Amino acid sequence: MKFFKVASLTFVCLLLGIVIATQYRSVKVINSLSVYEQQRSSDLITDLLREKRNNEQLQQRINELQKDLETYRTSSSNVTETIAELNEYVLKLQILAGLKTVKGAGVIVSIDSIGDALLDDSHILSVLNELRATDVQALAVNDERIIATSEVRRAGSYMTVNGRKLLPPYVIKAIADPENLESSLKIMSGVVDTLKYYNLKVEVKKEENIIIPAVRDDGTVLRHDLLTPVD
């Protein structure tokens, strides 16, 4: 009788232990599972928002192209109009390629080192990259226009951009779409906080009338002699 009592008590306690352990484990699994699923759905939402925005922009481009096509079709008999239309398009491409000096509202980021802290090209590259991420439209470092093939290289205590020597402080100018300007500023202040850890003096300010010069036109910057166009 006594043996039976002890045995049953042991059995019940054992069962209780097992059940508590299972309960503990299942709570942990459930937690990690929901973290994973939340991550997954937040990734999906980011993708979805980006794709939707891409589609909106595509639609805008389609509308623009349709309008241009319409103009050419109706002006096909009128050479003067066609020339005017073509001229307008060529001007847009020149602006886009950095062949024109432009003015607009935007962000100015100036960087200098404090004491003997090393100011590296990667710091400037990261600022440029972050600015690009906020959809800026024109960039320059110390008034050297940044185009598709512009490099930023540190050589000793100075930088070369487009093959030209630049001395600190480095003033990075960016013209932004007015709609994006505020978000550009906000994101850039985050970048500034990171750069401060490298003992760099960084300032970000908004300005209404930034002038960004055209790319140097002496045949050394814009080169395409090794490219064969494919139709």
Place this chain on the structure above:
Amino acid sequence: MATRSKSILFVIFLLFGMVITMQLRSILLAQQQKSKEQTSIQSLSTELEQVKTEGLELQENLRMLEEEMEEIIKRFDSGDNPTLNELVKTRKNMQLINGFTSVRGDGVVITLNDAPARTEVDPNELIIHDSDITAILNDLKAAGAQALAINDERIIATSKQLCTGPTILINKSRYPVPYIIKAIGDQEALYSALEQSESVFIMRIYNIRVDIRKEKDILVPRFKVYESIDKMISGMEVVDK
């Protein structure tokens, strides 16, 4: 004695009952939550697929319009108006400078792939970051590259390369590894710039697979103009010098 053991048993069974109820409830709750999240993930995935399909249709639509435009421009070129012929030529040249034209030429192709997973290292050091890509592009630009593309996304002045988790956002699309960078320019200069590149050296230390090859007649595709050109220059006003 009997009351003591009875009261012990009573407490144990009380606990037992509580724990079982808790377990049952948490399982029920978890299942509810899971099905709720799964349906939301499922509906998000379907919506994403739909939006992507729409995007492909829009791209096809745009492609046809672009072809039509080129046809019209070609007709202008065959006319006998010298101003018009000159303008068509300038337009072509501007398209080329902006990267709106696919180009061919000799150069180098770099393939980057994450290091094989090892347990003793911080996984963050085994993957390729946007700063690695930026550094390599910068080395290539310094060595005189005239046209650049990552995973066939043409790099223009305002192209972004952003790290978003294990993938990188280039221009408007997200790409997983491997990253294939194509550069047209002076082959020897590009190749030696990469071989001497500090960033390539460091990546190799971390076992990131960096493969550099010289190649002839590389095709670097054109920049896909997937947004309004007016919008791309909306903030800029031309200043006469």
